[in-house]
Amino acid sequence: MYSGNRIDIHKPFTQKVIRTQIAELFTRFPDLGGLVVRWGETYLVDTPYHTGGNPIIHGVDSQVLLINLLRDEVCVKRNKQLFYRTWGAHFHYDPDYYLKVTDQIQPHPNLVFSIKYPIVDVQRMQIFNPTLGIGHHRQLVEVCCQQDSYGKGAHPYYIGQGVIDGWEELKYLDDEKIRRHFYGYSDGRYKANLNCLREFITHPNYAGVWTWSRGGGWNGPYITNELWCELNALVVARWARNPSRTEKEIVKEFARDKLGLSESDQDRFYRICLLSAAGTLRGRCSYHAKNNVWWTRDDVMGGINEQAPGMFDTVIKEGVTEKMIAEKAEAVAMWREIEDLSRQLEIPAPAMQEFVRTSCTYGRIKFEIFEKGWTVMLLGTLGDKTGNYDRQRIADAIADYDRLWKEWGALKESSPSCATLYHKKYCRYIRGLRMEYSDTGLDSSIGKYRKLVSAEAPR
Numbered sequence: 001m002y003s004g005n006r007i008d009i010h011k012p013f014t015q016k017v018i019r020t021q022i023a024e025l026f027t028r029f030p031d032l033g034g035l036v037v038r039w040g041e042t043y044l045v046d047t048p049y050h051t052g053g054n055p056i057i058h059g060v061d062s063q064v065l066l067i068n069l070l071r072d073e074v075c076v077k078r079n080k081q082l083f084y085r086t087w088g089a090h091f092h093y094d095p096d097y098y099l100k101v102t103d104q105i106q107p108h109p110n111l112v113f114s115i116k117y118p119i120v121d122v123q124r125m126q127i128f129n130p131t132l133g134i135g136h137h138r139q140l141v142e143v144c145c146q147q148d149s150y151g152k153g154a155h156p157y158y159i160g161q162g163v164i165d166g167w168e169e170l171k172y173l174d175d176e177k178i179r180r181h182f183y184g185y186s187d188g189r190y191k192a193n194l195n196c197l198r199e200f201i202t203h204p205n206y207a208g209v210w211t212w213s214r215g216g217g218w219n220g221p222y223i224t225n226e227l228w229c230e231l232n233a234l235v236v237a238r239w240a241r242n243p244s245r246t247e248k249e250i251v252k253e254f255a256r257d258k259l260g261l262s263e264s265d266q267d268r269f270y271r272i273c274l275l276s277a278a279g280t281l282r283g284r285c286s287y288h289a290k291n292n293v294w295w296t297r298d299d300v301m302g303g304i305n306e307q308a309p310g311m312f313d314t315v316i317k318e319g320v321t322e323k324m325i326a327e328k329a330e331a332v333a334m335w336r337e338i339e340d341l342s343r344q345l346e347i348p349a350p351a352m353q354e355f356v357r358t359s360c361t362y363g364r365i366k367f368e369i370f371e372k373g374w375t376v377m378l379l380g381t382l383g384d385k386t387g388n389y390d391r392q393r394i395a396d397a398i399a400d401y402d403r404l405w406k407e408w409g410a411l412k413e414s415s416p417s418c419a420t421l422y423h424k425k426y427c428r429y430i431r432g433l434r435m436e437y438s439d440t441g442l443d444s445s446i447g448k449y450r451k452l453v454s455a456e457a458p459r
Contacts, residue, residue: 034081040088148217155363279334303445
């Protein structure tokens with residue numbers, strides 16, 4: 001049954017045990033409609049007496065063996081549904097690998113492959129998943145509505161337009177200068193067949209959409225109100241039921257029914273949604289550099305050590321330091337507009353009005369902290385390379401950074417609906433144990449240049 005310290009699906013006794021377990025499961029729960037199977041990246045760190053592990057130890061051969069076993073037991077013998085998630089390693093993003101597996105599996109009406117919509121994970125600056133719309137099997141699209149790298153609902157971050165009709169950055173796929181800054185496997189090896197859900201719904205493989213309405217990531221921010229997560233889930237779900245509708249119609253419907261907004265305020269609310277997507281892209285990703293999209297995730301903020309290797313060198317070499325700083329300032333301008341619009345909304349329920357306004361201010365402060373942090377890191381690294389530091393701008397940005405953290409803390413203290421705040425440190429995963437906060441992060445990078453400008457201060 002075991003191969004080393006791993007369960008070996010290729011051993012006959014292992015297969016016998018799995019078949020027996022499936023039989024026991026459906027005997028105990030005869031009304032169960034089927035199974036959702038996740039084979040990769042399973043975390044059992046808080047589950048006693050379980051070790052977990054990946055059953056795919058021989059690549060394509062292991063996948064084919066496991067899927068055929070499950071297909072036989074679930075779909076054929078019991079006429080139940082099997083949703084097999086492709087998440088993990090090459091199966092998820094590599095069209096050749098996907099076809100090598102699925103072409104060896106006979107289609108069945110009850111067998112559906114479940115696939116995340118982006119090529120890698122739920123991040124921006126990526127192509128649509130190239131494994132969607134290929135092969136001979138039905139495919140279900142996974143959409144995360146509380147994205148762990150994008151605030152987790154502590155502030156608005158609207159995914160409806162991007163997922164349904166295509167993210168704004170996809171318009172630049174033919175522009176090599178921008179496309180090379182895409183995250184993941186966008187070096188020309190992989191090309192998307194589609195750009196959005198709307199292009200997929202007419203494909204014979206399309207089986208529907210399901211949402212992670214909540215969940216994702218490890219720690220905070222911890223929210224007090226599910227409004228922004230609920231909005232994303234509702235828009236995707238209602239559109240999937242009736243794709244002839246526009247996502248804008250559904251957002252305005254949500255704003256009317258959930259928040260009691262007037263027609264003019266519905267338009268303002270929709271504007272907040274669109275700006276949240278555009279401002280977030282510019283604030284944490286970039287059109288000018290291929291930064292590490294995981295530099296901030298959950299409730300942590302990374303610094304220089306958490307950026308993509310060589311990213312700062314490339315930025316300096318290509319002379320786009322000021323463009324990146326301006327991009328972060330553009331993001332803040334968008335978030336200021338969001339904050340202003342939120343204060344114009346007349347929401348009948350006082351608690352909801354307080355949350356909407358607080359969450360929009362929360363987002364503005366967060367992205368302004370990002371802007372000041374990036375200003376210090378970019379100008380500081382430029383000074384490290386050239387020996388010429390713009391000390392006044394670095395000092396001003398650090399002063400603003402300190403002021404913003406105080407403002408953020410005051411918001412948390414004064415607003416009962418405010419989500420928990422971010423940490424100034426980054427995180428690290430202790431394999432088999434937990435995710436914990438590290439000693440590095442944005443604050444440590446700021447600290448490096450704080451010392452520099454302090455040393456130069458007049459005495």
